[in-house]
Amino acid sequence: MSGRRLVHTENAEVLPVGDVPVVPVVTFRETVIDSVRDGARLVAFFGRPQEDRRLLVFAVLAMPDAGPLGVLAMAVDGRYPALTGACPQAHLFERELAEQWGVVPEGHPWLKPMRFHRSWQPGRDAWGRDPEQDPRPGVTDFYSVEGEEIHEVAVGPVHAGVIEPGHFRFQCHGEVVLHLEIALGYQHRGIERALVGGPDKRTMPFMETAAGDTSIGHATAYCQAREALAHSTVPPRAMALRGVALELERIANHVGDLGALAGDVGFLPTASYCGRIRGDVLNLSALLCGSRFGRGFIRPGGVGYDVTAGMIAELQDRLAEAARDAAEAIGLMWDTPSVTERFEDTGTVSRETCMEIGLVGPAARACGVDRDVRQDAPFGIYRFTHIPTVTWDTGDVFGRAHVREIEILRSVAFIQEQLTNLPRGGTLAAVAPPAPESLVVSLVEGWRGEICHAVLTDGAGRFARYKIVDPSFHNWFGLALAMRGEPISDFPLCNKSFNLSYCGHDL
């Protein structure tokens, strides 16, 4: 049984880093590969350099059936046999490891850079590139299909809409996409590297802009980690308010996505209404803290701003109105066969594929996979108030839209309940300095899915390694697979049905 080689931990629980078993490479591979085959999921996989220049590689696994988190480590000296061949979930993680630290996962089927930055480990580069030269983004091998009737379509990094940059390479036979390869990295700002040595005054805004449309999600993941490292607790009132803010972020983005999906098939009524309603919900976040994106609301120890009775009443009224309007606007689209016809059986990802590549969030739940951090590894207020998980089993654009639609209803009900029964008391507790030589894994169910922050502290309690895994990191490959066999003209629709973060991936 592979489980014995892992140390078990829970969401946002502190562990002395010495408790993590450092096993031989062969044991590490076996344990991760076997666990994933038995239903576990690779949540995080990252390196921390040691003084002897070997790289300590950590794996964090979510054990099946809402089990605990399992952590183990191996020491890598330059090269090691890749896991990806037997464990596709490791694919991007191993490319990231190679790019950051210059180690070579031997036998990796598609080992190429993913963010196009120089190696973080001086003198070590997985591809033997010139250390004085910045790598050129997107300049790399691409999977290609040969044949007289095959053509290639390249899109980006600058796209037609108001959207972040990324490069998409389609291999097409006529209109049909045989394969899509996505090359990102254009948004790389070096966040993980800048976090080392923290926490400091820049840490919080880095979190709020890691993926700026998920400010509350990433800020909450950070604060949970920070509080766990200090053995601090959050006042009940702040805990409830954090949940309110997280669900407001979910509602705003889901409403926006549903409107954009309608827009992508030319159904303007839902698109127009949802564009406005999304703003109405963002303005509720502004009511909480002055920022439509919730900047400044989540703070270590609680929340930055309290609410008055008057604000609660206003929030409840305005939310109820927005929810009514959203339900009507979305209903218009479902009453229109020309919309449902375009959504159904488009961009389908099977349940098996979802499990194999480890999708998260609404994209996974639309494949019938009951996966939600709020339920599987409950954090904060979700330990006390259950929010029902929404699944659908078609795995297509309709499924991803429908899951969002129902999640809006659940989130609205949750917020109304929290605001009605908001605990009294303070909203911000003091937070002690972080514990030294510790590891904490903090998970949050953001609107796109599982956000993971894995933090290692050094002997002085500073951040020695801060690993951020945005849900988009897991899900971009899902979009690529969803496009197989689809007409290329459906790409905007499929893309919007995932609506992934570029900067959250590129960090």
Added chain:
Amino acid sequence: MDGCRACAEVCPADAIRIVGGAESKESTRGNEGGRPKKSRMQIDLGRCLFCDECRAACPADALACGGDYRLATRTREDLLLGAEGPRLAVALEDKTRRLFGRSLKLRVVSAGGCNACEADTNVLTTIGWDIGRFGIQYVAAPRHADGLLITGPVTTNMRLALRKTYDAVPSPKLVIAVGACAISGGLYREQPEQMGGAGAEVPVDLYIPGCPPHPLTILDGFLRLLGRIGGVRETAGSGSCEP
């Protein structure tokens, strides 16, 4: 509270400078009475994240957050705030204004933006704002554009793509930098992975500060640039304050 630097020290973007003060050389310059001049504070709105940390840190409650959404300026220097608010953007000169005043097509380039500036730029196209009624439109291709709207600090990985997009816009062309990142690099300005804002790569005609700027601030900037509102040099109300 002379000598206090509490606000400057907590600012995550180093947007606050304390100029002068008792110990400073500057303090005696042009100082006839012989008494040391009081230190002055300067806030660089081009870096400011509007995060409220300075206000919270001030022991004298000397700082307040204003409620004025009008913040856009024509020059980088106009974003340096002393006792007065920012000198708001004036319209393009007549000839350029005749070209763009009634129809301005912009290509949006995100170059390391976090998708917040992008979102509140995009929201202006929804029915609640409808910038189309002012003749402003975001277009799909630089060839169809009169200028660029840039977000993000300009990552090194987007440098070439931004340059190519800029070159593809027919002259005469405008550049609008939206958000602290695009104006100065913002929170990211010390990261080697970025260039320190759009100005490092292309000439900027309009600066719209914020993290992200409110849609009203962006719209106000557009309309001032086109001469649809404003006129003579205006200063935003530094005194106005809403909780």
